[in-house]
Amino acid sequence: MxxxxxxxxxxxxxxxxxDLITVKGLELLRRAGVVVYDRLIPRELLLQCRRTAELIHVGKKPxxxxxxxxxxxxxxxxxALQGKLVVRLKGGDPFVFGRGGEEQNACQKAGVHCVVVPGVSSALAxxxxxxxxxTYRQKSRHFVVVTGHSNGEGDPLDYSALxxxxTIVILMGRSNLAEFCESLMIAGKDPATPAACVEWATTQKQRLSTGSLQSxxxxxxxxxxxxPVVTIVGEVAALAATSDSFARECWQLADPAHRGDHPWLS
Ligand SMILES: C[S@@+](CC[C@H](N)C(=O)[O-])C[C@H]1O[C@@H](n2cnc3c(N)ncnc32)[C@H](O)[C@@H]1O
Known part of the structure; x- marks a missing residue:
């Protein structure tokens, strides 16, 4: 650093x-001169920024x-070329479906020093x-993280391989969920395989639906x-807890010295 x-x-x-940002990420956020942030970034994090920091929202809304x-x-x-410390704050991990790789490439091409600070991806969280x-001994020896959003770009997914x-973890899959599950079943996945969908995971708004691949x-x-919804398909999905223990475990960056408001946030 x-x-x-x-x-x-x-x-x-x-x-x-x-509270699930890394210590390094939080420290950079507190030092940044500019913060360019996405739509799903929690407000509590933006309130950690210096009052003089320039906050720029570039979120893509469906x-x-x-x-x-x-x-x-x-x-x-x-x-960055103006000599500023720029934080590009991205949901989850910057390199999991977030176009972080493209931003890194653009910086490198422009001769701008670029450092990646990994994050806790919603795919796991x-x-x-x-x-x-x-993963779980004998139930899940491997897992895959896949986009459920088919926008016609690139080769179609290989559902037989999937x-x-x-364990299959699907991001950006809410709107195509029925088609995605259907394709998996046609490819041979047992319709009775347990499945779970988590909405707004790790937040106070978190909700869970559980069933099978078919239902x-x-x-x-x-x-x-x-x-935002993450779907998990696999035997391990049967272990989903129905009680909402998260709400009682939320500390929200408890340090009052860093709470407050920011002139850029209305
Ligand atoms: C463009 S991808 C970005 C993923 C992000 N880079 C990550 O590592 O979590 C956005 C998708 O992530 C998932 N997602 C992100 N945050 C979520 C949350 N709190 N709860 C459920 N799904 C979430 C949803 O599937 C959403 O459509």
Whole structure:
């Protein structure tokens, strides 16, 4: 951390509970001159920033026009070239479905020093927050994290390969859940395989639906779960705890010295 200016730090904010950012990430946030942040970043984290810090929201909201990735890259590079300590605060881990790799590439091409500070990905935290271990001796020897969002880009998913994995963790899969589960069953995954969906994992709004590969899409409709949702398919999903222990375990960056407001946040 000896270089504190002219650098872009790609920082993972964690899955939603503000206390799940890393110590390093939090320290950088408290020092940053500029913070460029996404839609799912908890407000409690932004309140950790210096009052003089420039806070820029670049969140992409489903169905709304979003800021182009090139514009975000430019923002990071320009401010770093001005000698500022720039934190690019991204949900979960910066390199799990967050276009963090592209931002790193853009910085490197522009000759800007870029450092990645990993975060706790929702891919793991959503399962953990409801008591689902993604690996478990004899039940789950491997797991895969996959996007459920098919936007027509790239090759279609190999569902046969996916079906052979013990535990499948699906991100961005809420709107296509029925089709995704159907494809897995056609590829040979047992329809009775346990499945769980976690909405707003690790936050006070966390909700859980449990069922089987065959039933989960209808149950999520019944329970009206909305994104952000993580789905876990595999024997381990049967271990999902139905009690909501998380709400009692939320400390919310308890240090009062760092609480307050910020002029950039209305
Ligand atoms: C663009 S991806 C970013 C993932 C992020 N980089 C990570 O490591 O968690 C956004 C997706 O992550 C999942 N997600 C993020 N935060 C979540 C949360 N608190 N609860 C449930 N799902 C979440 C949802 O599937 C959402 O559609």
């Amino acid at each position: 000896e270089r504190s200016t002219g650098t872009v730090y790609l920082v993972g904010a964690g899955p939603g509970d503000p 169905g709304r026009p979003s800021i182009a990735q090139e514009q975000i890259n430019r923002m990071l590079i320009d401010r 959503a399962a953990a927050s409801v008591g689902i271990p993604v 079906a052979s994995i013990d 989960i899409a209808a149950l999520v409709e019944r329970d009206k779960l909305e994104p």
